[in-house]
Amino acid sequence: AFSADEGQGQTGEAIIHADDHPGDWMTYGRTYSEQRYSPLDQINRSNVGNLKLAWYLDLDTNRGQEGTPLVVDGVMYATTNWSMMKAIDAATGKLLWSYDPRVPGNIADKGCCDTVNRGAAYWNGKVYFGTFDGRLIALDAKTGKLVWSVNTIPPEAELGKQRSYTVDGAPRIAKGRVIIGNGGSEFGARGFVTAFDAETGKVDWRFFTVPNPKNEPDHAASDSVLMNKAYQTWSPTGAWTRQGGGGTVWDSIVYDPVSDLVYLGVGNGSPWNYKYRSEGKGDNLFLGSIVALKPETGEYVWHFQETPMDQWDFTSVQQIMTLDLPINGETRHVVVHAPKNGFFYIIDAKTGEFISGKNYVYVNWASGLDPKTGRPIYNPDALYTLTGKDWYGIPGDLGGHNFAAMAFSPKTGLVYIPAQQVPFLYTNQKGGFLPHPDSWNLGLDMNKVGIPDSPEAKAAFVKDLKGWIVAWDPQKQAEAWRVDHKGPWNGGILATGGDLLFQGLANGEFHAYDATNGTDLFHFAADSGIIAPPVTYLAKGKQYVAVEVGWGGIYPFFLGGLARTSGWTVNHSHVIAFSLDGKAGPMPKQNDQGFLPVKPPEKFDASRTDNGYFQFQTYCAACHGDNAEGAGVLPDLRWSGSIRHTDAFYNVVGRGALTAYGMDRFDGNMNPNEIEDIRQYLIKRANETYQREVDARKNAAGIPEQLP
Numbered sequence: 001a002f003s004a005d006e007g008q009g010q011t012g013e014a015i016i017h018a019d020d021h022p023g024d025w026m027t028y029g030r031t032y033s034e035q036r037y038s039p040l041d042q043i044n045r046s047n048v049g050n051l052k053l054a055w056y057l058d059l060d061t062n063r064g065q066e067g068t069p070l071v072v073d074g075v076m077y078a079t080t081n082w083s084m085m086k087a088i089d090a091a092t093g094k095l096l097w098s099y100d101p102r103v104p105g106n107i108a109d110k111g112c113c114d115t116v117n118r119g120a121a122y123w124n125g126k127v128y129f130g131t132f133d134g135r136l137i138a139l140d141a142k143t144g145k146l147v148w149s150v151n152t153i154p155p156e157a158e159l160g161k162q163r164s165y166t167v168d169g170a171p172r173i174a175k176g177r178v179i180i181g182n183g184g185s186e187f188g189a190r191g192f193v194t195a196f197d198a199e200t201g202k203v204d205w206r207f208f209t210v211p212n213p214k215n216e217p218d219h220a221a222s223d224s225v226l227m228n229k230a231y232q233t234w235s236p237t238g239a240w241t242r243q244g245g246g247g248t249v250w251d252s253i254v255y256d257p258v259s260d261l262v263y264l265g266v267g268n269g270s271p272w273n274y275k276y277r278s279e280g281k282g283d284n285l286f287l288g289s290i291v292a293l294k295p296e297t298g299e300y301v302w303h304f305q306e307t308p309m310d311q312w313d314f315t316s317v318q319q320i321m322t323l324d325l326p327i328n329g330e331t332r333h334v335v336v337h338a339p340k341n342g343f344f345y346i347i348d349a350k351t352g353e354f355i356s357g358k359n360y361v362y363v364n365w366a367s368g369l370d371p372k373t374g375r376p377i378y379n380p381d382a383l384y385t386l387t388g389k390d391w392y393g394i395p396g397d398l399g400g401h402n403f404a405a406m407a408f409s410p411k412t413g414l415v416y417i418p419a420q421q422v423p424f425l426y427t428n429q430k431g432g433f434l435p436h437p438d439s440w441n442l443g444l445d446m447n448k449v450g451i452p453d454s455p456e457a458k459a460a461f462v463k464d465l466k467g468w469i470v471a472w473d474p475q476k477q478a479e480a481w482r483v484d485h486k487g488p489w490n491g492g493i494l495a496t497g498g499d500l501l502f503q504g505l506a507n508g509e510f511h512a513y514d515a516t517n518g519t520d521l522f523h524f525a526a527d528s529g530i531i532a533p534p535v536t537y538l539a540k541g542k543q544y545v546a547v548e549v550g551w552g553g554i555y556p557f558f559l560g561g562l563a564r565t566s567g568w569t570v571n572h573s574h575v576i577a578f579s580l581d582g583k584a585g586p587m588p589k590q591n592d593q594g595f596l597p598v599k600p601p602e603k604f605d606a607s608r609t610d611n612g613y614f615q616f617q618t619y620c621a622a623c624h625g626d627n628a629e630g631a632g633v634l635p636d637l638r639w640s641g642s643i644r645h646t647d648a649f650y651n652v653v654g655r656g657a658l659t660a661y662g663m664d665r666f667d668g669n670m671n672p673n674e675i676e677d678i679r680q681y682l683i684k685r686a687n688e689t690y691q692r693e694v695d696a697r698k699n700a701a702g703i704p705e706q707l708p
């Protein structure tokens with residue numbers, strides 16, 4: 001018999017009764033409902049203006065930090081980039097122990113979006129977290145000693161030929177089962193989640209989110225629903241049968257003890273191009289869906305597909321929240337969801353019945369949802385893989401809301417969504433689908449995924465970049481008010497019993513707002529862009545608010561120079577914590593200028609730069625930035641010493657001289673000539689942009705706030 005069959009277990013009961021010990025933050029969204037609301041109110045609207053830095057802890061990685069720290073009995077468990085875990089005295093910031101699973105550096109380019117980690121799970125004296133190279137690790141919470149470690153990617157499974165799997169989401173635990181998914185749909189992956197026994201690490205069940213390409217059993221919990229229901233929604237010979245189809249569950253997995261179901265947020269199609277993926281046929285279940293399973297067996301219960309025929313990277317992995325909501329005079333237990341596609345959904349938590357949906361951001365791909373079924377009413381032009389024409393989509397691939405967590409306050413009845421607008425130009429790959437190993441394989445024209453380096457094109461795009469908080473009234477399905485930010489890609493939100501919202505911003509400021517009207521009540525300069533969600537807890541009876549600081553994730557990586565419009569910051573990663581009587585501030589001054597322009601070699605071979613651009617956009621841009629313009633996290637290659645000599649450049653790009661730092665070798669993907677083409681392109685870009693980058697820094701701070 002399975003060891004966890006005794007109901008919820010002691011930790012499960014403690015999470016269910018989280019409000020009996022509000023000083024803890026025991027699971028990712030604090031409660032199983034993932035409302036990210038804490039009843040703590042020592043810090044409130046009248047005193048938050050006096051909030052002060054209580055402590056800070058510098059991290060040993062300077063890349064994007066997306067983690068939600070847990071706090072159990074005064075100990076904070078924070079996961080960081082490169083899948084490292086820190087146990088911290090939550091009152092003082094003193095490091096108690098740390099654990100580095102030594103993720104190999106060459107794994108960084110197997111994932112789309114920075115080697116981030118979103119957090120840990122706690123159960124019965126152990127802490128659990130995933131690693132970017134696909135492991136799930138259990139540590140003793142007291143000592144940090146390894147209890148067990150498993151590879152979550154089954155070598156024998158039918159997973160598509162790219163098999164690009166990375167784990168960066170936080171595990172969740174339901175009834176003694178640790179459930180974890182993975183990412184990889186931009187490369188070629190077949191999504192699945194696995195439930196492991198929390199005590200032993202033994203596999204209990206596995207659920208695949210898209211069919212087996214031959215419609216054969218995987219000997220998994222998903223077999224019957226995939227073979228009987230999902231397979232029929234795919235073309236039998238589309239590119240999905242070779243690439244995996246996608247549907248990775250890279251962020252939200254939620255256990256709801258009220259309905260006793262586990263909800264999976266399922267991701268986008270692989271390849272993105274629906275015409276190539278499924279020959280333009282079928283809805284492609286369970287892409288872009290919420291799928292509900294039984295926690296004990298992984299057995300399918302219901303699904304609701306938010307984006308049939310996905311071709312926009314419209315993942316439905318975004319945070320799943322449950323609420324008790326008055327609807328037409330009766331209180332219903334519902335799932336609320338603000339996925340990338342821009343609609344706010346209310347779904348019955350027990351049955352999956354669609355109740356209502358309304359766009360929470362501007363959308364141009366659909367005119368609305370069918371009021372009965374919730375199916376999008378498509379703008380025919382948005383179906384670019386069927387029309388064969390380019391499509392300027394809003395939301396774009398980064399969504400109206402991405403991984404940054406939303407929050408709900410039962411006191412105001414509002415859901416606070418970190419919303420954004422980042423358009424994307426979708427252009428079909430010419431001549432059919434052509435995948436490359438270890439590269440993004442979208443079925444799109446990689447020469448067109450960026451923004452042309454012309455003042456007009458940039459100005460038009462930047463005008464459309466927006467970031468804000470939407471205070472959403474779920475009963476009215478309408479916006480109540482908003483707080484505008486400088487640009488997209490801000491942190492997650494925490495709501496508290498002190499009628500406060502806390503949020504860190506892309507420009508490096510940490511803010512407190514009035515939860516009733518959005519008035520800005522407090523801000524603190526935290527040194528680097530913040531993309532993580534804050535938490536609050538008690539230590540020795542005193543309330544703290546803490547957040548991980550560290551600019552990164554896909555937005556600055558890929559948008560590169562254009563991401564500066566959210567506010568220029570360089571990555572200096574820390575965990576920071578505030579209290580009303582904190583004495584640790586201000587923080588020591590750091591270099592906030594980043595990689596400075598260096599006069600490039602004057603000559604380059606113009607006959608090679610077009611191919612250099614194509615190779616760069618295919619293999620390099622997702623980390624080093626569109627048009628080779630950096631955003632303050634990874635090296636800005638225009639100013640890199642290694643572009644000055646063919647051999648030096650080949651040493652890094654071809655032979656992996658910097659593998660330990662996360663720069664994989666690419667001699668398996670490109671021949672030396674193609675790598676040299678990239679170098680020629682970089683020298684061209686350095687020459688084109690050197691003077692304007694120097695000019696952009698002619699200000700008191702010496703930082704490039706203006707566009708490159």
Ligand SMILES: O=C(O)c1cc(C(=O)O)c2c(n1)C(=O)C(=O)c1cc(C(=O)O)[nH]c1-2
Pocket residue numbers: 066111112113114116166168182183184185186248250267268313315397398402403552553554555
């Ligand atoms: O399809 C996938 O498998 C997948 C994985 C991930 C990931 O693992 O982080 C992201 C995405 N997609 C994605 O579409 C996306 O916008 C995204 C942003 C981020 C991030 O951490 O900044 N990850 C991911």
Ligand SMILES: [Ca+2]
Pocket residue numbers: 185186267268313315
């Ligand atoms: Ca994706």
